Structures are given as C-alpha cells and as structure tokens.
Amino acid sequence: MTSDLTGQRVLVTAAAQGIGRATARAFDRAGARVLATDINAPGLAGLDGCETARLDVLDAECVAEVCARAGAVDVLFNAAGVVHSGTVLDCSEAELDFAYDLNVKSMVRMVQAVLPGMLERKSGTILNVSSVASSVQGVPNRFVYSTTKAAVLGLTKAIAFVARQPMGRIAAPEEIADLAVYLAGATFTTGQACCIDGGWTL
Numbered sequence: 001m002t003s004d005l006t007g008q009r010v011l012v013t014a015a016a017q018g019i020g021r022a023t024a025r026a027f028d029r030a031g032a033r034v035l036a037t038d039i040n041a042p043g044l045a046g047l048d049g050c051e052t053a054r055l056d057v058l059d060a061e062c063v064a065e066v067c068a069r070a071g072a073v074d075v076l077f078n079a080a081g082v083v084h085s086g087t088v089l090d091c092s093e094a095e096l097d098f099a100y101d102l103n104v105k106s107m108v109r110m111v112q113a114v115l116p117g118m119l120e121r122k123s124g125t126i127l128n129v130s131s132v133a134s135s136v137q138g139v140p141n142r143f144v145y146s147t148t149k150a151a152v153l154g155l156t157k158a159i160a161f162v163a164r165q166p167m168g169r170i171a172a173p174e175e176i177a178d179l180a181v182y183l184a185g186a187t188f189t190t191g192q193a194c195c196i197d198g199g200w201t202l
Contacts, residue, residue, distance in 0.1 A: 006031035010075040011067070013057055013110065015050075016043025019129060020079035024050050027075070035070045038080075057106035067113035072121065076114050078107040078128045084144035091144045103148035104155065111159060128156045157202050167198035 118124025
C-alpha cells in the first residue's frame with residue numbers, strides 16, 4: 001500500500017535498525033520529510049533522503065533539543081525500546097527501571113515534546129510501537145518486556161483522551177474506505193476486528 005505524505009514532517013526514533021529503520025525509509029518513500037533519530041548516530045548512515053540526528057530518548061534535554069530542531073512534527077513514530085529476557089523472578093530492580101525508562105517514559109518524553117504543537121495545529125499523528133507480548137498475549141520469558149509494552153498500550157489510549165472522545169461526528173465514507181484499502185495490503189494482519197469508530201471504544 002502506498003500513501004502520499006508529501007510535505008509531512010515525520011520524526012522516527014530508533015531508526016538505526018529494525019522497525020524504526022524500515023519505517024523511516026517507508027515514510028521517505030511516501031514523500032514525507034523524515035528526521036530519523038537514534039542514540040547510535042553511525043547506525044543512521046545509509047538513510048538517504050532522510051535527515052538524521054543523534055537522539056538519546058532517556059535524556060529529556062536531548063529530546064527537547066532534537067524536537068525543537070525538527071520543528072512542527074506531523075507524525076511521531078515512537079520505536080525506541082529494549083527486550084529483556086526472563087521471568088518475574090529473573091529481573092533485577094535496575095533492569096526493570098531501565099526497561100520502564102526506555103520502553104515507556106521515553107515515549108512520554110517524546111509525546112510531551114511534540115503534542116503541544118499538534119494540539120495547536122489541531123492535527124497530528126502519534127504512533128507508539130507496542131507488542132502483542134503485552135496485555136494482548138502472555139509470552140514466556142518476557143516479563144519485563146510484556147509489562148512495559150502493556151503500559152505503552154495504556155499510555156497510547158490515555159493520550160487519545162487529550163482531545164474530545166468520541167470525535168463528535170459520524171465517519172465519512174472515505175474514512176471507512178481508507179481502512180479497507182489498508183487491510184487489503186496488510187499482509188501480516190489476520191483475524192482482527194478493526195474498530196473505526198471515532199474513539200467510541202477507547
């Protein structure tokens with residue numbers, strides 16, 4: 001599926017590898033002006049077409065500085081995270097604290113930096129990467145990861161309540177059609193009930 005995001009300013013975290021890198025490239029192909037960030041600045045090499053910047057999402061001052069450099073952000077893609085392996089009996093206090101800081105609080109920092117501008121413009125999209133290994137599905141040996149990713153689902157729903165919910169209007173037919181087009185090309189999505197209801201079921 002292709003979308004035209006020409007002129008949209010997109011900020012992607014954890015863009016040096018994996019989902020973050022693939023997503024930065026996808027936004028670039030869609031015509032967006034992408035700022036790809038990661039704490040591993042050398043790892044951002046090769047993202048031709050994207051502006052890049054070193055970003056430590058654990059550092060509030062660094063977050064504020066990079067977001068100020070980005071300017072008005074239309075889309076925030078929060079991908080930074082860490083996977084801890086083990087059960088509830090295997091994690092130390094320090095490992096739990098670090099996972100909360102990176103997997104959850106970093107997203108809060110990023111949202112706090114870009115959301116005021118989105119609210120002022122009455123426009124913007126925040127995409128927080130969570131996981132099925134969360135409140136959706138229990139997964140062996142992923143206690144810390146699942147706990148923090150469940151928190152990401154909660155914070156995402158809580159942020160959606162910043163504006164009035166439900167949206168206070170009925171859907172336009174084109175908005176339902178958009179979902180149909182997306183699902184037709186979403187080759188890794190199966191057996192899902194997709195709510196498109198203006199926030200009614202949040």
